[in-house]
Amino acid sequence: MRGTRTKCMSLALAIAAISTATAGHANPARPEMAIDPARLSRTGSIDPRFQSYNIEMLEVIGGAFWKPYDSKVATSGQKDAGHAGIDPAMYQYRPPIDLRNRRLRILAKALGPAYVRVSGTWANSIYFADSDTPPAQPPAGFKGVLTRDQWRGVIRFAQAVNARIVTSFAISPGVRDAQGVWTDDQARRWIAYSRAAGGTIAAAEFMNEPSMAGMGGAPKGYDAIPYGRDFRLFKQFVSRVAPDMVLLGPGSATETPAPWGMPPSIVGSIATAAMMEASGPGIDAFSYHHYGAASQRCASARLPQTSAADALSEQWLARTGITHDFYASLRDRYAPGKPIWMTEGADAACGGNPWSGSFLDSFRYLDQLGRLARTGVQVAIHNTLAASDYALLNPTDFAPKANYWAALLWHRLMGATVLDTGIPLVEGAHVYAHCQSGRTGGVSLMVINNSATAATSITLPRRSLRYTLTAPDDGSTGVALNGTLLSLGPRDRLPPMVGAAQAAGPVIVLPRTISFLAVPDARNPACR
Known part of the structure; x- marks a missing residue:
């Protein structure tokens, strides 16, 4: 697999399809969530070697x-x-x-x-x-x-x-x-x-x-x-x-x-x-x-x-x-x-x-x-x-x-x-927030959708960078990031792992996926 970049299912198309099909009610079993990263309060901290x-x-x-x-x-x-x-x-x-x-x-x-x-x-x-x-x-x-x-x-x-x-x-x-x-x-x-x-x-x-x-x-x-x-x-x-x-x-x-x-x-x-x-x-x-x-x-x-x-x-x-x-x-x-x-x-x-x-x-x-x-x-x-x-x-x-x-x-x-999202852990929406690593004022969210069928919608008032992990199509022990299988490059070079630009507004997180949402310009006072 070394040096190979395999395209999986188009994440963008899948998100668009679910957004259309579930407009206004991304998960009927649970109301949509809204998070303002700038207002999340600090709950504690972890060892840098956590x-x-x-x-x-x-x-x-x-x-x-x-x-x-x-x-x-x-x-x-x-x-x-x-x-x-x-x-x-x-x-x-x-x-x-x-x-x-x-x-x-x-x-x-x-x-x-x-x-x-x-x-x-x-x-x-x-x-x-x-x-x-x-x-x-x-x-x-x-x-x-x-x-x-x-x-x-x-x-x-x-x-x-x-x-x-x-x-x-x-x-x-x-x-x-x-x-x-x-x-x-x-x-x-x-x-x-x-x-x-x-x-x-x-x-x-x-x-x-x-x-x-x-x-x-x-x-x-x-x-x-x-x-x-x-x-x-x-x-x-x-x-x-x-x-x-x-x-x-x-x-x-x-x-x-x-x-x-x-x-x-x-x-x-x-x-x-x-x-x-x-x-x-x-x-x-x-x-x-x-x-x-x-x-x-x-x-x-x-x-x-x-x-x-x-x-x-x-x-x-x-x-x-x-x-x-x-x-x-x-x-x-x-x-x-x-x-x-x-x-x-x-x-x-x-x-x-x-x-x-x-x-x-x-x-x-x-x-x-x-x-x-x-x-x-x-x-x-x-x-x-x-x-x-x-x-x-x-x-x-x-x-x-x-x-x-x-x-x-x-x-x-x-x-x-560590920041407080104020969102309880429920199936399809395990949401965690920390100050963004290496970015003053920035905030990172991790959204785990462990549901087999229901998408989750989270509304953000600011643009973000999205990093979505999905299972690879080939059944390997790897993982795809934003639709591309992660693999080492020549001489074991790590891939760039670049986030996809996400406009302010609803963010749809598909079933059985994990998404990180980085908000570098959140300007959260707890992250300075």
């Missing part, structure tokens, strides 16, 4: 990761591959990611500034080999080895793409003393080497997903009491060795009391409330993870499922807010006033569903960004940049998927100041 991404620790060191759905390669065969309790047949060996790859760096840099989180379940059992001769096999109590060269590669990648590193530390039996208490030797060596290599760990969680400690490599019988003890030791360590590092926590997942949450009866589960009671205060920001379901890979483990047929439903899109509200209530109880980060999320855990790389998932991805920004979440880290089905980039050649183009458009248009 939209970020994850590179799994397993990607850095190589190992058994989620097996592609269409793969004919043999499975890993490792009994301890990935999460405990998941069928090893769901995993396949992948070599370490090439963080020096030119295309990867070009595309990642275009999303900067960002955070790059290098963590995941595998980070819980990682051994940092602080020597010139790393061991061929991980020492007892560990499952993987991170070499100096590999970690230096992460540092150089982050520097090249304007990203700051977020991570978590090992908590497996290998970092514990004879009484099973966490020790800081590995963490201290890792931080010291990072500095020596010219890097910085900007933020870190103590461990990855402690709410699933039993599935994540913690010692047998690990519960809230030893977690609280270990977290306090970790906090003391951070205050001595890395006082400028943002201490995130707890980084929990799967607890939402809804059909997609994991039951508390799962062996090794720890409730966040119990952890926070045991650990006491000390975090700089409250962190949590969100997946609306588990992918088909984990169906045999009886983890909650979803389907492509539900991908545009209000119930599916609303799960982002339900999970946020659950964890925000815990933040308010145990860490009042602290910022909140979503440090990992995608369409589904266990590597994503088969449709997670298509435009169908872009509705969830962009709606999630809009919802989280509106509720005050400071950082949203997508899992992953370039591994498995939920990746922004194809894992084999780093070609952009639909969500990469959606991410790039958000990055270019939606600034850090």
Whole structure:
């Protein structure tokens, strides 16, 4: 697809046809909406690195990761591959990611500034080999080895793409003393080497997903009491060795009391409330993870499922807010006033569903960004940049998927100041507003029409530039912008992504499309 520009259905003709057919009542089920971008009030702001991404620790060191759905390669065969309790047949060996790859760096840099989180379940059992001769096999109590060269590669990648590193530390039996208490030797060596290599760990969680400690490599019988003890030791360590590092926590997942949450009866589960009671205060920001379901890979483990047929439903899109509200209530109880980060999320855990790389998932991805920004979440880290089905980039050649183009458009248009549209979220009209990125006084609207049949009309008193995303005609994992399939040019040059001029007045947003409307001359006082 590289360098190809394929014309899809003429968006202009389609808009004209619907405008004529629905004049005065673009959606009979809902009144037309009018927005004056100049009058939208400020509701808050997000971190300039709000939209970020994850590179799994397993990607850095190589190992058994989620097996592609269409793969004919043999499975890993490792009994301890990935999460405990998941069928090893769901995993396949992948070599370490090439963080020096030119295309990867070009595309990642275009999303900067960002955070790059290098963590995941595998980070819980990682051994940092602080020597010139790393061991061929991980020492007892560990499952993987991170070499100096590999970690230096992460540092150089982050520097090249304007990203700051977020991570978590090992908590497996290998970092514990004879009484099973966490020790800081590995963490201290890792931080010291990072500095020596010219890097910085900007933020870190103590461990990855402690709410699933039993599935994540913690010692047998690990519960809230030893977690609280270990977290306090970790906090003391951070205050001595890395006082400028943002201490995130707890980084929990799967607890939402809804059909997609994991039951508390799962062996090794720890409730966040119990952890926070045991650990006491000390975090700089409250962190949590969100997946609306588990992918088909984990169906045999009886983890909650979803389907492509539900991908545009209000119930599916609303799960982002339900999970946020659950964890925000815990933040308010145990860490009042602290910022909140979503440090990992995608369409589904266990590597994503088969449709997670298509435009169908872009509705969830962009709606999630809009919802989280509106509720005050400071950082949203997508899992992953370039591994498995939920990746922004194809894992084999780093070609952009639909969500990469959606991410790039958000990055270019939606600034850090969040505005109030005054419009409730209803099917066919999820409307979000931010100050326009890089344009003083400008405003950008994002309008998500997840309806299968009804168009939406929004009246603007000023001219705007329209960027409409639609599914490609060829069934690929790409996306069309204003009717033209987005693709890389020669030498991986990004396309211009130019908006179409839109006169003042009604703007028709077709079913199953996403439109950004940039109003550069809005002169909104909140955007100066």
